[in-house]
Amino acid sequence: MKYKHLFFDLDHTLWDFEANSAHTLLQVYEECQLAGYGITDFDAFAAAYHVHNEKLWARFRNGFIKRDELRWKRFWLTLVDFKINDANLAHEMSSAYLEILPHQRRLVPHATDVLEHCRQRGYTMHLITNGFESTQRQKLQFSGIAPYFTELITSEKSNSMKPQAAIFNYALQATGATADESIMIGDALEIDILGALYAGWDQAYYNPARTPHRHKPTYEVASLAELKDIF
Secondary structure, eight states, X not given: OOOSEEEEOOBTTTBOHHXXXXXXXXXXXXXXXXXXXXXXXXXXXXXXXXXXXXXXXXXXXXXXXXXXXXXXXXXXXXHHHTTOOOHHHHHHHHHHHHHHGGGOOOBOTTHHHHHHHHHHTTOEXXXXXXXXXXXXHHHHHHHTOGGGOSEEEEHHHHTOOTTSXXXXXXXXXXXXXXXXXXXXXXXXXXXXXXXXXXXXXXXXXXXXXXXXXXXXXXXXXXXXXXXXXXX
């Protein structure tokens, strides 16, 4: 086998973030009784949240804001869009979201099947994620895929974030792997795939939407099931 160590991204690649987050947001919307504050359209609320969440995550990855600010401000800015300037409510929503989200169990199609295939083939599997340590460990536990992985490399543990080369170098040190025997599997072209490329790793780009791009990853698949043809 060319590779010995398979490094997976978690959110959007194995753990179905879109479905799990949507379910969590609906629970937050209901538990915090946002309709009583005048937010009567859940879809509009969710759309506004996603806009602010993506912008704040980009600022977090670039080092402009801290974790705690990201967590509560995405809700506060969403509330402000609906003319509700209530920081206490935003903190309440943030706490509820972080409590509910990691307990969700939906996985991307074929995720468990592929992980089982790779384990039977003798690969050592790890995770590299920009998510928060405690949250990601809970996701692994409740979704039932924790036993497949040897190491969980997070931005908190490594003091760096994808696509920075430092987190990939840290992953090699933590696992005793070398770049030549490792491959990064992820859905984010700019973060997972180009980060690994610039760190000297091979990459498998999970691109379910078949989004056009100008890059040439080592492998590209539209379904996780296709990974079984590679590994």
